[in-house]
Each structure stands twice: as C-alpha cells, then as structure tokens.
Amino acid sequence: MxxxxxxxxxxxxxxxxxxxxxxxxxxxxxxxxxxxxxxxxxxxxxxxxxxxxxxxxxxxxxxxxxxxxxxxxxxxxxxxxxxxxxxxxxxxxxxxxxxxxxxxxxxxxxxxxxxxxxxxxxxxxxxxxxxxxxxxxxxxxxxxxxxxxxxxxxxxxxxxxxxxxxxxxxxxxxxxxxxxxxxxxxxxxxxxxxxxxxxxxxxxxxxxxxxxxxxxxxxxxxxxxxxxxxxxxxxxxxxxxxIDFAELGPRTGVWAEPATLPRAAKEVGDTEQLVSAAEKLYGAYRWGRYDMIVLPPSFPYGGMENPVMTFLTPTFIAGDRSNNGLVAHELAHSWSGNLVTNAVWEDSWLNEGVTSYFENRIVEAVYGKKRAEQEAALAFAGIEETLAEVGDDAPGTALHHEPGANELGSAITYDKGHFFLRTVERLVGRERFDAWLRQWFDSHAFQPATSEMFYEDMLANLVRDEAEAKKLMLREWIFAPGLPANVAKPDPAAFAEVDGAVAAYADEGTIPPAYAGWTAAEQMRFLDSIPKERSAEQLAALDSALGLSETGNNEILFLWLELALANRYEPAVPQAKEFLAEVGRAKFVRPLFKVLWDQGDWGQAHAKRIYAKTRAGYHAVTRAGVDRIVN
The missing domain is CATH 2.60.40.1730 (tricorn interacting facor f3 domain)
Structure with missing residues (x-):
C-alpha cells in the first residue's frame, strides 16, 4: 500500500x-x-x-x-x-x-x-x-x-x-x-x-x-x-x-468507470514495461495477471496491492505519468508484501520499506536514474523532517516497533526502510545485493517473515565476515531509533538547480522562470522547500506565475493548498473546499484539515463547515484520522 x-x-x-x-x-x-x-x-x-x-x-x-x-x-x-x-x-x-x-x-x-x-x-x-x-x-x-x-x-x-x-x-x-x-x-x-x-x-x-x-x-x-x-x-x-476494462498488454489491464477509463488507460500504459523491469530485478511475477482498478476518489489510499487487482486512487492521474511511482510501488508488493509478508504489523516495514526500495529500482529501470534519484531525495527529506520533529532517539523511529508503540508513519516504515536497503546495496555492491534480495523472495515465497528472520538471513546469505557486518550496522538499522551514521544519502546534485532556485526565492523573492519545464518531482521539491510563511501578495504572485491552482497534478495541488491554508490565504479556501469534497485520499485529506485546525478560529470555522459536508463521503480510515483532528 x-x-x-x-x-x-x-x-x-x-x-x-x-x-x-x-x-x-x-x-x-x-x-x-x-x-x-x-x-x-x-x-x-x-x-x-x-x-x-x-x-x-x-x-x-x-x-x-x-x-x-x-x-x-x-x-x-x-x-x-x-x-x-x-x-x-x-x-x-x-x-x-x-x-x-x-x-x-x-x-x-x-x-x-x-x-x-x-x-x-x-x-x-x-x-x-x-x-x-x-x-x-x-x-x-x-x-x-x-x-x-x-x-x-x-x-x-x-x-x-x-x-x-x-x-x-x-x-x-x-x-x-x-x-x-x-x-x-x-x-x-x-x-x-x-x-x-x-x-x-x-x-x-x-x-x-x-x-x-x-x-x-x-x-x-x-x-x-x-x-x-x-x-x-x-x-x-x-x-x-x-466499470469497463482496457487491455494494456498480454497480462496487464485496467478497470475504471467509463468516464475515467480513457485517462486511466493512458496513464498506466507502460505497466507491462514496469512488470518486465521488476522481473529482471528480482525474479518471475508469480501471480499470472497484473490488473488494476482505478476507483472513485473516496478510496482512502494512493493504492492497495491486492493480488492480481491493484486498487488505485484516481488522484494519481496527472496526464504525464509523473506519479506512476505509485503503480511501480503496488506492483513491487507482488514480491515484498504479497509473496513474503510481515507476520505481524509491528514489522510492516518488511512490506512497505522493502517495497519502497524496489519501487525506486523499477522507476530507475523504466524512467531513468535522474527521476529515481529525485524521488529518493524527496523521500529522504521526509525522513529528515520527521526526525527533526520527534528527535533521533524517539522509539517510533525504529523500523521494528513493539506492540502498542507510537508509529510515526510513512517516513519511517516506507522511507527509512527504503534507505536501509539502499545503504546496504551501496556498501556491498548492487550485484551482490540483488542476488541476495532475489534469494530472500525465493526462499520465503508465500510465507510470513519477521525482522529477526530478515536480519538472520542477511547474516547467513549476504554478509561475508564480521568486519562487513559491523560496517553494515544491520541491527542498528532495524531495531534502533534514528538514522545510522552509514546512511547512503541521495545525490545532492539531484536537485541542485531547484535548491538554487529555492535559495534565490528565499533571498530575493525570485520566482524561477524554469519552473514550467521542471519535472513533477522538481516542482514538488521547490514548493516543499520554500519559506513557509508567505504573505497574501507573495502567494498570489506564486500562483499567478506558476499556475499552482490550475495544475492537473494532485500532488502539486496539495502542496499549494497546504502552503496557502497555513498562511490563511482566503482565495484558496473555495478550492480547498472543492478538493476535500471530491478527494478522499487520507494522504491529502488529513493534513489539509490539520493545517486548517492549527490556524485557530479562522481555520477551525472553515474546517468544521467543510467536514460537516464531506465526512459522510469518506472511508472509515479517512474519517478516523480527521475525527481525531476536529474532535
């Protein structure tokens, strides 16, 4: 998922x-x-x-x-x-x-x-x-x-x-x-x-x-x-x-409502290529067909890796396949999660962290190294943001957590798990690491697994000697909080141009003219990195120059609405109301209600009015998260 x-x-x-x-x-x-x-x-x-x-x-x-x-x-x-x-x-x-x-x-x-x-x-x-x-x-x-x-x-x-x-x-x-x-x-x-x-x-x-x-x-x-x-x-x-069906390849296809199907089929048109890339990495796809269904927008997640029928949110459709890392992620679950499954939810990183690493490798194979590095850099920024908020020693930042422990969400379960495997790959070499991970999937196919099993398998089938084991810091990665010192950080050059534009905007208010030609990841990096306190005039200028409120990419629209609402930008409220009425994806809905609620009387009044009209249309998962905020 x-x-x-x-x-x-x-x-x-x-x-x-x-x-x-x-x-x-x-x-x-x-x-x-x-x-x-x-x-x-x-x-x-x-x-x-x-x-x-x-x-x-x-x-x-x-x-x-x-x-x-x-x-x-x-x-x-x-x-x-x-x-x-x-x-x-x-x-x-x-x-x-x-x-x-x-x-x-x-x-x-x-x-x-x-x-x-x-x-x-x-x-x-x-x-x-x-x-x-x-x-x-x-x-x-x-x-x-x-x-x-x-x-x-x-x-x-x-x-x-x-x-x-x-x-x-x-x-x-x-x-x-x-x-x-x-x-x-x-x-x-x-x-x-x-x-x-x-x-x-x-x-x-x-x-x-x-x-x-x-x-x-x-x-x-x-x-x-x-x-x-x-x-x-x-x-x-x-x-x-x-719902109707569109064939994509000899073993792939997509279902959707008739009004959604043409856009959905175009967006996921390279799915057969994604499956082939995944097989080249870690072995045969063992489930026969790989079909998807694009659900109505109230679906609470980006995707769910149900075997032979991945469930997808329509909010990933951008018209340019820029969010197809989602498809790569759910496909990768056909190995990590569906083939080898965490035995208990306290080890959910075995599903999601391994899958996030695998996703990035598929993205690299199909869409190129630059895009993969940029998406990895966005994920790493999420880890750093979470650790800055809760502290490096917070127990919830360990990959394996005890029953009842406070979980800290995707930045740990998904992204720290991703960077754990990324670090091991960099230290032992890609060829050795890929052979080991394929072995892990083959040896434990259709079986449950635990963090301890994963650790022991690495020691038995990957690590050469005690010196290498010490260098890899395996137990620290899995069972200790924070990020180990050996973490393989993203290439700083991945967003060099964007980070320069962020600095120029922060110092001089210069809105980058190159924004329109950037990748979606670059645009997201810019919006997520600029100073968070903006005046109404600055927000209006950003929207006018970059077309933020007109974007067809919901990931970018979400970042714009989050920034605007955090600054009590009244012109963004009608669009936020419309967005929250149409979209039930918890990744978008919960943070927007949270940012409204954090604005005191102004935001809470808007949040209450919007939620009174939208709550009934949300899935129980989304409702539960928002209920905790507004109640």
Whole structure:
C-alpha cells in the first residue's frame, strides 16, 4: 500500500452488533497448499484472537450477495481447518458480524460463542467454535451496515452518476468486519468466492475471475473468483460498480468507470514495461495477471496491492505519468508484501520499506536514474523532517516497533526502510545485493517473515565476515531509533538547480522562470522547500506565475493548498473546499484539515463547515484520522 500513516488504532470505528437469519450454502473446496506458521515470540500477532498453533484456517470459500439498498453483504463462508491433534476449538476474528449458524461440512450444527468486543485498535470480538472433529466450517452470516472495510457509494459519489459503487479495503485488520476468518498477516489462506450483484454492475476481486458472469434471471448476476496461492487475509478484496476494462498488454489491464477509463488507460500504459523491469530485478511475477482498478476518489489510499487487482486512487492521474511511482510501488508488493509478508504489523516495514526500495529500482529501470534519484531525495527529506520533529532517539523511529508503540508513519516504515536497503546495496555492491534480495523472495515465497528472520538471513546469505557486518550496522538499522551514521544519502546534485532556485526565492523573492519545464518531482521539491510563511501578495504572485491552482497534478495541488491554508490565504479556501469534497485520499485529506485546525478560529470555522459536508463521503480510515483532528 502506498503511504499509510495511521496506526491501527485509527483504522476502525465502533458499530453495534446484532444477529441475523441464515442464507444459502457454498460448494466444498478441494485440499489446499498450507504455508507454515511462525512460532517465535516476535511472530505472535497481538491484533488477532486466533490461536494458529492450535487450529487455523487454510482456505476460505465465500458465497455472498451484495445488497446495495441495505448496504450489506451476507451469505456463507466455508472454512477449511487444520487442527492439532486433540484441538477442541478454533478461534476466528470478527467485528460486529451477525452470525446466524455454524455447521460442519455435513450440516451438523456446531456450538459457538462470540466473546466480548475490544474497541481499542479495532480488534473486535473472538468467535470461538467447537470443532467436534470438524475440518470444514460453514458460517451463515451478514456483515453490519457499518462494516469498516466496505464503502458503499451512492450514484452521486461516482463519476458516472447513475449506478452505485462498492469497494473494500482490508489492511490492516478491517476484513474481519465482513469475513469471519483468522485475520492475521501471518496466517496465509487460499480462497475462492461467488459474489452476486445487481445488473448491470461488474464485480472484480483480488483473485482470478472464472469465466463469464452467470445470469441468475432475477436481475442479478453471479461472479466467481479463485486465489489458489496462500495470501494473508487482508488481501481479500472486492469492488463492484459500473466499470469497463482496457487491455494494456498480454497480462496487464485496467478497470475504471467509463468516464475515467480513457485517462486511466493512458496513464498506466507502460505497466507491462514496469512488470518486465521488476522481473529482471528480482525474479518471475508469480501471480499470472497484473490488473488494476482505478476507483472513485473516496478510496482512502494512493493504492492497495491486492493480488492480481491493484486498487488505485484516481488522484494519481496527472496526464504525464509523473506519479506512476505509485503503480511501480503496488506492483513491487507482488514480491515484498504479497509473496513474503510481515507476520505481524509491528514489522510492516518488511512490506512497505522493502517495497519502497524496489519501487525506486523499477522507476530507475523504466524512467531513468535522474527521476529515481529525485524521488529518493524527496523521500529522504521526509525522513529528515520527521526526525527533526520527534528527535533521533524517539522509539517510533525504529523500523521494528513493539506492540502498542507510537508509529510515526510513512517516513519511517516506507522511507527509512527504503534507505536501509539502499545503504546496504551501496556498501556491498548492487550485484551482490540483488542476488541476495532475489534469494530472500525465493526462499520465503508465500510465507510470513519477521525482522529477526530478515536480519538472520542477511547474516547467513549476504554478509561475508564480521568486519562487513559491523560496517553494515544491520541491527542498528532495524531495531534502533534514528538514522545510522552509514546512511547512503541521495545525490545532492539531484536537485541542485531547484535548491538554487529555492535559495534565490528565499533571498530575493525570485520566482524561477524554469519552473514550467521542471519535472513533477522538481516542482514538488521547490514548493516543499520554500519559506513557509508567505504573505497574501507573495502567494498570489506564486500562483499567478506558476499556475499552482490550475495544475492537473494532485500532488502539486496539495502542496499549494497546504502552503496557502497555513498562511490563511482566503482565495484558496473555495478550492480547498472543492478538493476535500471530491478527494478522499487520507494522504491529502488529513493534513489539509490539520493545517486548517492549527490556524485557530479562522481555520477551525472553515474546517468544521467543510467536514460537516464531506465526512459522510469518506472511508472509515479517512474519517478516523480527521475525527481525531476536529474532535
């Protein structure tokens, strides 16, 4: 996923829990491959109720109906269970699911109990089921109308304005609000699904579609999907709406609303090239197809790396592919995150930091070294800004953090992780490092991993001797706060021209005439580096000379609005209001409300008025972050 800054505690909101009536069953599934369960203390997931050493889910088969009127999902989940000899119970994760019945594969009723709900961190409630020898469970249930993983959009919230839309967002522990399973990244599961939806909506999932949809003759169609590779449960995802498909290459394509599809297809037109570049770096793409869906703008993230169907925000579309590092990032997750997954969320840098490094290497291969160095320099500036704010010794600046520790967002999880691998690569040489990282992916494919495993693998398969180990400072990078002294900083020449223009503007107010010819990264560097206190006259001059309020690049527009609102620039308020009403991406929404709120009565009055109108259109993830600001 691209740029997740919120800790788990912010990702969920509470809802009331009730019961329901039963629904139809689903066909039995064949035997599935099983990935190992890690048993070391650092692999124990504090965010799950599951006891995988006793009994665990290996396969999930869903048979669900999408009810757009009630904004609910309901049906049956059939689970394959692998239990230790003598195991009496299995424990699943749920959050306000309405359980109608639990039976075994033969229809025999099984006793079950829903435990007390824990609101903190969105952990939900345990569902404990008496196995009584069962190896298959059939759970009839409905998800609540307020299921946090699901966002139901009215036609007015879509580009087409005619049909409703639904999408899910499972990371980190949101999928327990619509699927009863063991919702932990260390418990990998294969899955299949039959989903029914009203015509003419199409359904896509993070599994391979099986044939054409079946017309049920009642105004609905059924869609079938299979994921035959074991994945962490947060990667089960679906979307449904008025969407069309454009082929990009022999194994790549993009879905989007018809009004969005032409721009989306043009923007991601080099995806096949990105996949080939990734394969040359770290081995075969193992998931078959690589498709994407560009969702309505309320999607809370830049992207989500759901297997075979990356979910993307439309806010990355700039018309010049300048934000396609996002596509490279989500693609790289097909190796780091989806293929090898952090066993616990305290090691999320194993997903995001490794992916950020991989992303930069793909960008270098496809778009050139200059662009890669500039994007790395922007990331490094984020690390420095965070460390300057919280201190080099803040515990949250370690890559691995303890359960409940304060996370400091993307500058650490993504960017420090990126620069850790970048530093090791520079010190041991690219050829050796690439061979090691490919080995890491191959050796741990379709398995969970921990920071300690990553460290030990480096010692065993990369480091030559004690002297080199000392030079690399591996433990300091992973387990200590701050930046180690050996960090491989970006090339200072990457932004030499821009930094000179920043100095000239700061000293003399000179607005760079070359701005229009700069890359998007250069433009962002300039806007993010100029003095933050600006008068209304200075802001008006910047906007007039650089066309900031007219830009088609949302990353640049965000930086402009952030600067303008921080200086109480009234002419920017209508555009900020429009932007916040159209865009639900948390990376943009939370900081803009924060900067408004920090302006005292002036900004808080604007924030309250805007949020009163926009809150209902935001995903639960975005709402949770803004609620903390305005409340």
């Amino acid at each position: 691209r740029r997740l800054a919120a800790p788990l505690a912010l990702l969920l909101a509470s809802t009331a829990c009730t019961t329901m009536e039963g629904t139809a069953p689903v066909a039995a599934a064949p035997e599935r491959m099983v990935s190992p369960i890690l048993t070391t203390p650092d692999a124990v997931d504090s965010a799950t109720y599951a006891q995988p050493q006793v009994a665990r889910v290996t396969h999930v088969a869903l048979d669900l109906d999408l009810d757009f009127d009630a904004k609910r999902v309901g049906g049956v989940a059939e689970l394959d269970v692998l239990a230790a000899p003598g195991a009496e119970d299995i424990v699943l994760d749920t959050r306000c699911l309405e359980i109608a019945s639990v039976t075994d594969g033969a229809g025999r009723e099984l006793a079950y109990e829903i435990g007390k709900t824990v609101e903190e961190g969105g952990k939900g409630a345990p569902l404990t089921i008496a196995l009584d020898g069962a190896t298959k469970l059939r759970i009839a249930y409905r998800a609540p109308a307020g299921a946090e993983a699901l966002q139901w959009l009215s036609p007015e919230q879509t580009k087409g304005g005619v049909h409703p839309f639904l999408f899910s967002q499972g990371q980190a522990i949101l999928n327990r609000s619509w699927i009863p399973t063991q919702d932990s990244p260390g418990i990998r599961q294969t899955w299949e699904a039959r989903i029914t939806a009203p015509k003419p909506l199409d359904v896509v999932m993070s599994g391979v579609r099986q044939g054409e949809p079946e017309d049920l003759g009642n105004g609905r169609r059924a869609f079938r999907f299979v994921m035959d590779k074991p994945v962490p449960p947060y990667l089960i995802a679906l979307a449904a709406g008025d």
